[in-house]
Amino acid sequence: MLTIGELASYAGVTVRAVRHYHAKGLLPEPERDHSGYRRYDAGAAIELIKIRTLAQAGVPLARVRELLQADEEEFAAAVADIDERLRAEIRQRQCHRKQIARLAAGDQLALPPEVVEYLDRLRALGVDERMVHAERDGWILLAAHSPERVTEWIARKREQIADPQLIDFYRTIGQALDQPPDDPRLVELADELAAYITRMAEEQGEDYVDDADIEPPLVKLMDTLAFDTVPPGRQLIKLLKKRGWTGWTKLERVAPRDPPS
Numbered sequence: 001m002l003t004i005g006e007l008a009s010y011a012g013v014t015v016r017a018v019r020h021y022h023a024k025g026l027l028p029e030p031e032r033d034h035s036g037y038r039r040y041d042a043g044a045a046i047e048l049i050k051i052r053t054l055a056q057a058g059v060p061l062a063r064v065r066e067l068l069q070a071d072e073e074e075f076a077a078a079v080a081d082i083d084e085r086l087r088a089e090i091r092q093r094q095c096h097r098k099q100i101a102r103l104a105a106g107d108q109l110a111l112p113p114e115v116v117e118y119l120d121r122l123r124a125l126g127v128d129e130r131m132v133h134a135e136r137d138g139w140i141l142l143a144a145h146s147p148e149r150v151t152e153w154i155a156r157k158r159e160q161i162a163d164p165q166l167i168d169f170y171r172t173i174g175q176a177l178d179q180p181p182d183d184p185r186l187v188e189l190a191d192e193l194a195a196y197i198t199r200m201a202e203e204q205g206e207d208y209v210d211d212a213d214i215e216p217p218l219v220k221l222m223d224t225l226a227f228d229t230v231p232p233g234r235q236l237i238k239l240l241k242k243r244g245w246t247g248w249t250k251l252e253r254v255a256p257r258d259p260p261s
Contacts, residue, residue, distance in 0.1 A: 001039040011048040018048065026051050026064055058086050110140045112147075114154045121158075125167050128174025134229040138222045138249065145218055156208075169193055176232045186232055190239035197245050201253065209251050222249040 008015045021027040027048055030038050047068070054064050059082055067078050111119075119139075122132050143150050160166055169189065176183045201209045214222075226248050227234045237248055244256045 001033075001041060002045065004038050004040065007040040007045055007048060010045050011052055013048065013052050017052075021048070021051055024061055026061065026068075058082065111136070111143055112150055115139045115143065115150065118154055118157055118161075121161065122170070125161065125170075127167070127170045128177060130177055130229055131170055131174050134226045134233075137225045137229065141218060141222055141225075142214075145214070165192075165196060169196070173230060173232060173236065177230065179232070181232065181235045183232065186236055187239060190236055190243060193236075194240055194243035194245055197251065206253065214250060219247075219249045223247075 002010065004015055004018055008018050011018075018027065022029050027044065030040055030044065033039050050068060051064055054067055055061060059067065063078065063082065067075055070078060119132055119136055122135065123129070139150075142153065169192070172185060172189050176185055176189075179185070197209055233248055237246060240246060241254060242256055244253060246252055246254045
């Protein structure tokens with residue numbers, strides 16, 4: 001006869017595990033001897049080894065009793081069911097690992113690969129990281145709102161940033177980030193940018209300038225994100241409005257409010 005400690009040692013489990021299996025009703029508790037100690041026979045050791053083997057194989061304790069009492073056919077069916085459940089858990093964990101890997105990859109967390117490539121291209125062209133950050137945040141919202149249009153939009157963006165003048169605009173705004181709101185370069189930039197947008201609208205059509213079909217609340221949210229990251233952008237939009245254009249996320253032609261200054 002074995003003490004609980006000896007039983008646990010033979011079966012390769014802890015005494016606490018044996019008591020847990022007792023509490024779960026998986027391993028019957030033996031009668032106590034005259035000294036008040038539980039004494040276990042070989043049958044209990046064999047039963048405990050079976051329980052340990054099933055538990056280590058990933059069988060939920062709630063199903064261990066079922067398998068211990070099952071005949072050969074029932075046991076095979078139950079094992080197949082448990083195996084499929086474990087396969088599903090493995091697939092889910094693999095998916096989680098991919099998501100964790102994306103967390104470590106920065107921009108790739110919430111953006112499709114073509115947008116990440118576009119952002120990397122902006123960096124390679126010397127655009128200030130804060131400008132790239134503003135672009136990234138806007139794309140996160142756009143990709144969540146209209147994932148089916150990302151390919152179309154990003155193709156247009158690739159075409160636009162192939163124009164050195166547009167990249168110069170990006171760089172100028174980046175240089176103004178650490179300057180006061182009345183930085184004279186913003187006035188010059190507004191003049192040049194308004195002329196550029198007007199030329200694009202005349203040559204390519206106003207749809208080319210901006211065809212983003214986005215609801216006003218989302219436009220406002222994206223503008224707020226951009227202005228928080230790129231404060232000079234707010235002043236630039238005010239200057240552009242005097243020159244016949246308005247909007248950061250969504251460009252629109254407007255009647256000039258005042259003569260450009």
